[in-house]
Amino acid sequence: VGAIIDELAAAVGADNVRTGEHIKDDVGHDEALTATPVLPIAVVMPSSAAEAAAVLEVCSTAGVPVTARGSGSGMSGACIPVEGGIVVSFERMNQILEIDADNQLAVVQPGVQLDQLEAALAPLGLAYPVYPGEYSATLGGNIATNAGGMRAVKHGVTRHHVLGLEAALPTGEVIRTGGRIVKASTGYDLTQLIIGSEGTLALVTEATLRLHPRLAHQATVLAPFTAVGEIVSAIPDIVRSGVGPVILEYIDFLTMSAITGRVGLDLGIPEDIKTNAMAYLVVMLENAQGGRLDEDVERLGIMLAELGALDVYVLPPGAAVSLIEAREQAFWVAKANGADDIVDVVVPRAALPAFMARVQELADTHQSFIVGCGHAGDGNVHLSVFQPEPDRRQAVVRALLESGIALGGAISGEHGIGTEKRKAFLDLEDPMKIVLMRRIKEAFDPEGILNPGVMF
Amino acid sequence: VGAIIDELAAAVGADNVRTGEHIKDDVGHDEALTATPVLPIAVVMPSSAAEAAAVLEVCSTAGVPVTARGSGSGMSGACIPVEGGIVVSFERMNQILEIDADNQLAVVQPGVQLDQLEAALAPLGLAYPVYPGEYSATLGGNIATNAGGMRAVKHGVTRHHVLGLEAALPTGEVIRTGGRIVKASTGYDLTQLIIGSEGTLALVTEATLRLHPRLAHQATVLAPFTAVGEIVSAIPDIVRSGVGPVILEYIDFLTMSAITGRVGLDLGIPEDIKTNAMAYLVVMLENAQGGRLDEDVERLGIMLAELGALDVYVLPPGAAVSLIEAREQAFWVAKANGADDIVDVVVPRAALPAFMARVQELADTHQSFIVGCGHAGDGNVHLSVFQPEPDRRQAVVRALLESGIALGGAISGEHGIGTEKRKAFLDLEDPMKIVLMRRIKEAFDPEGILNPGVMF
Numbered sequence: 018v019g020a021i022i023d024e025l026a027a028a029v030g031a032d033n034v035r036t037g038e039h040i041k042d043d044v045g046h047d048e049a050l051t052a053t054p055v056l057p058i059a060v061v062m063p064s065s066a067a068e069a070a071a072v073l074e075v076c077s078t079a080g081v082p083v084t085a086r087g088s089g090s091g092m093s094g095a096c097i098p099v100e101g102g103i104v105v106s107f108e109r110m111n112q113i114l115e116i117d118a119d120n121q122l123a124v125v126q127p128g129v130q131l132d133q134l135e136a137a138l139a140p141l142g143l144a145y146p147v148y149p150g151e152y153s154a155t156l157g158g159n160i161a162t163n164a165g166g167m168r169a170v171k172h173g174v175t176r177h178h179v180l181g182l183e184a185a186l187p188t189g190e191v192i193r194t195g196g197r198i199v200k201a202s203t204g205y206d207l208t209q210l211i212i213g214s215e216g217t218l219a220l221v222t223e224a225t226l227r228l229h230p231r232l233a234h235q236a237t238v239l240a241p242f243t244a245v246g247e248i249v250s251a252i253p254d255i256v257r258s259g260v261g262p263v264i265l266e267y268i269d270f271l272t273m274s275a276i277t278g279r280v281g282l283d284l285g286i287p288e289d290i291k292t293n294a295m296a297y298l299v300v301m302l303e304n305a306q307g308g309r310l311d312e313d314v315e316r317l318g319i320m321l322a323e324l325g326a327l328d329v330y331v332l333p334p335g336a337a338v339s340l341i342e343a344r345e346q347a348f349w350v351a352k353a354n355g356a357d358d359i360v361d362v363v364v365p366r367a368a369l370p371a372f373m374a375r376v377q378e379l380a381d382t383h384q385s386f387i388v389g390c391g392h393a394g395d396g397n398v399h400l401s402v403f404q405p406e407p408d409r410r411q412a413v414v415r416a417l418l419e420s421g422i423a424l425g426g427a428i429s430g431e432h433g434i435g436t437e438k439r440k441a442f443l444d445l446e447d448p449m450k451i452v453l454m455r456r457i458k459e460a461f462d463p464e465g466i467l468n469p470g471v472m473f
Numbered sequence: 474v475g476a477i478i479d480e481l482a483a484a485v486g487a488d489n490v491r492t493g494e495h496i497k498d499d500v501g502h503d504e505a506l507t508a509t510p511v512l513p514i515a516v517v518m519p520s521s522a523a524e525a526a527a528v529l530e531v532c533s534t535a536g537v538p539v540t541a542r543g544s545g546s547g548m549s550g551a552c553i554p555v556e557g558g559i560v561v562s563f564e565r566m567n568q569i570l571e572i573d574a575d576n577q578l579a580v581v582q583p584g585v586q587l588d589q590l591e592a593a594l595a596p597l598g599l600a601y602p603v604y605p606g607e608y609s610a611t612l613g614g615n616i617a618t619n620a621g622g623m624r625a626v627k628h629g630v631t632r633h634h635v636l637g638l639e640a641a642l643p644t645g646e647v648i649r650t651g652g653r654i655v656k657a658s659t660g661y662d663l664t665q666l667i668i669g670s671e672g673t674l675a676l677v678t679e680a681t682l683r684l685h686p687r688l689a690h691q692a693t694v695l696a697p698f699t700a701v702g703e704i705v706s707a708i709p710d711i712v713r714s715g716v717g718p719v720i721l722e723y724i725d726f727l728t729m730s731a732i733t734g735r736v737g738l739d740l741g742i743p744e745d746i747k748t749n750a751m752a753y754l755v756v757m758l759e760n761a762q763g764g765r766l767d768e769d770v771e772r773l774g775i776m777l778a779e780l781g782a783l784d785v786y787v788l789p790p791g792a793a794v795s796l797i798e799a800r801e802q803a804f805w806v807a808k809a810n811g812a813d814d815i816v817d818v819v820v821p822r823a824a825l826p827a828f829m830a831r832v833q834e835l836a837d838t839h840q841s842f843i844v845g846c847g848h849a850g851d852g853n854v855h856l857s858v859f860q861p862e863p864d865r866r867q868a869v870v871r872a873l874l875e876s877g878i879a880l881g882g883a884i885s886g887e888h889g890i891g892t893e894k895r896k897a898f899l900d901l902e903d904p905m906k907i908v909l910m911r912r913i914k915e916a917f918d919p920e921g922i923l924n925p926g927v928m929f
Binding site: 117118119120121162163164165169173174176177186190192193194196197198199200201202203204205206207209210212213214218230232253256257258259305309363364365366367368395396397425426427428429430431432433434442446447449450451453454456457459460461472 | 573574575576577618619620621625629630632633642646648649650652653654655656657658659660661662663665666668669670674686688709712713714715761765819820821822823824851852853881882883884885886887888889890898902903905906907909910912913915916917928
């Protein structure tokens with residue numbers, strides 16, 4: 018181990034290698050509720066692609082596992098190091114290198130946080146629209162998991178906003194993929210392949226992100242319904258209407274009560290409505306022009322009433338911001354309340370009613386408690402599973418994942434496979450696709466040093 | 474050869490294998506101006522993924538090259554067969570299997586043509602927004618080249634609209650990637666990897682396409698400028714304004730004269746303007762609501778005047794449709810006029826002025842004539858190169874491609890590499906990326922039977 022540490026120190030400078038007691042416990046875990054923390058033999062902090070590549074070369078030669086780390090806000094265990102391995106932390110590569118208004122793009126290092134990018138873009142009238150709900154998350158982490166979030170229903174997910182990458186390969190080279198261009202048909206799309214690969218193919222050392230004009234006006238509409246099933250049944254009509262919501266979320270009444278209660282947020286809903294509201298739909302619209310927004314809000318309100326909403330509230334701006342922020346904290350509320358696991362199955366939008374019905378059956382069958390909220394417009398639900406007994410928990414989670422797949426969905430809409438969904442992934446995915454993915458992994462990482470145990 | 478033909482006949486039925494004089498000459502070429510036609514030993518017409526897989530298994534075992542073919546409207550030679558190889562034609566797999574309005578998607582076979590899909594979607598108020606300009610093109614071909622076209626500036630390219638694929642692998646298996654879901658973080662994105670792979674990784678046998686609500690109102694604005702450079706300099710401002718054009722094209726005056734002259738289209742531009750107009754900007758806006766469209770058109774008109782347009786014309790609906798159709802025929806006009814090659818370099822949007830200036834320098838240096846039009850909003854220009862002498866033609870084309878790369882662009886924005894840009898691709902691309910792409914190719918196609926000579 019000592020020799021390796023020396024080589025790593027030669028690659029990045031001795032000050033940028035932490036070992037022993039200098040390694041903080043925090044590096045040993047992410048936000049997956051079920052994962053076991055592991056501490057690395059070293060935390061290495063490169064300052065450039067060349068240094069990252071040098072680190073990878075050392076580790077490839079020595080067969081030392083490498084796990085990339087941003088803010089550690091992942092949900093699947095993908096940035097938890099391997100016993101005997103190192104962590105490559107991007108805390109020193111945290112600069113916004115350029116904001117190019119003419120080409121509507123930003124060039125960032127992987128350690129840049131979402132809130133940092135947002136603060137830089139807002140004054141310029143530009144926006145990077147991917148908000149996975151945790152503003153301390155890094156762009157590197159977002160790219161690794163192909164992060165989504167509430168705004169994906171309008172803007173798509175991370176892979177729709179990354180135009181190009183710089184990446185250090187486990188074999189020691191640095192490549193650049195894509196670029197400051199919005200399209201290309203020039204060979205296989207390595208950018209898209211690396212996005213969502215959870216640190217198993219390469220270390221992303223720079224990303225070129227597509228930006229959008231920032232729209233000046235937002236309105237948030239809250240509509241209580243008597244059942245989750247009614248909300249999810251209404252989703253296809255709302256999407257089809259072309260009103261183009263930027264956020265289209267459902268929140269069940271228990272989750273709503275927990276997230277608003279935590280911050281003391283009173284949305285002003287009358288008691289008689291509240292009593293009957295088993296779930297809430299939250300719709301945010303935005304427009305460059307206030308008049309158009311007002312018209313769209315009115316149209317949406319009529320539509321929601323026709324679709325069975327108990328009432329329709331246009332939230333005052335302050336309450337709207339508070340509600341969205343409270344929704345973003347849903348995971349922390351679930352964690353504080355003792356949730357034992359979180360799943361983020363995605364199904365075809367129109368299959369949500371069937372899926373949500375199945376969720377309740379499974380909760381009953383497995384004597385578990387399952388609540389949640391989710392990106393209803395994308396068919397992507399986040400379920401908090403309360404089942405302290407490990408075997409039972411695994412059984413109910415597995416059944417949830419299988420139900421999603423049976424309806425034409427996938428195990429994870431945005432959290433990724435990591436270590437925690439790996440068994441289900443390998444068991445339930447088409448074996449031939451796993452064979453192809455393993456071969457792709459080997460094409461990039463012949464020594465298998467990048468995040469072993471993640472995905473495969 | 475006879476034994477192979479028998480095996481292919483066993484796979485798809487003897488009636489669905491054409492050999493000898495039954496093979497039409499048309500199968501030997503696509504629309505690349507520089508390619509040499511080659512006839513296959515057989516044209517095989519599977520009716521299902523299973524049959525396609527059986528064909529691939531026969532060919533893998535026998536080492537027979539396989540080239541997939543849709544309508545043959547490609548521009549890079551990628552569907553021209555290899556000497557001694559077969560063509561897999563998808564003419565029998567030409568059904569729209571489902572239009573799912575609730576999930577806003579269509580499931581199609583690869584032989585479905587764009588005009589066929591459009592005819593099926595229009596009455597339902599839905600749209601598949603990728604229009605590469607040739608309506609007889611098939612979805613299979615569009616997926617193979619990651620086709621773009623005029624509407625990409627708003628809607629993106631093919632890869633942004635394909636949610637899932639069914640594909641037959643050269644090793645004989647059939648896989649399904651993605652699905653009826655708009656997002657997933659569940660393993661490497663094989664859908665994105667296969668899109669744009671030009672028939673070198675797998676045969677696409679079914680695709681799930683994302684649809685959009687069809688917007689009722691369109692307006693087309695034509696603005697003459699005194700120079701191409703002025704138009705391309707104006708592009709970033711128009712994109713940044715948020716007016717959200719669905720089409721944003723430049724057409725130089727020679728191309729405009731040729732394409733309108735061919736169909737006898739008179740756009741009613743006064744003679745004194747025409748004399749000074751060295752290039753035209755075409756902007757199409759669309760909106761679900763007529764009133765909003767009118768407002769946006771007015772805003773755009775003011776902006777264009779400020780950006781230096783000689784005048785701004787809102788075309789009557791008939792003339793607008795005719796102009797867009799004429800623009801779509803630009804390739805045929807160039808071909809009829811004797812163009813020797815077409816390139817479709819893409820550069821950062823803001824680098825277009827520098828690129829267009831370089832194009833004129835290169836035309837002068839190489840004593841060639843270069844005219845064109847292009848997807849200015851995407852930085853993607855289509856240049857017709859007139860230079861009958863082969864060595865000189867190759868030199869000027871190579872210089873054009875190198876200039877695009879030097880400005881941060883790529884060899885092809887949407888036509889692909891095929892056989893015709895292969896040498897430039899292999900010479901100019903980072904060798905390490907070529908190594909990775911070759912390994913990926915080998916992961917899918919260990920015997921190397923799919924489109925050998927294309928891309929690599």
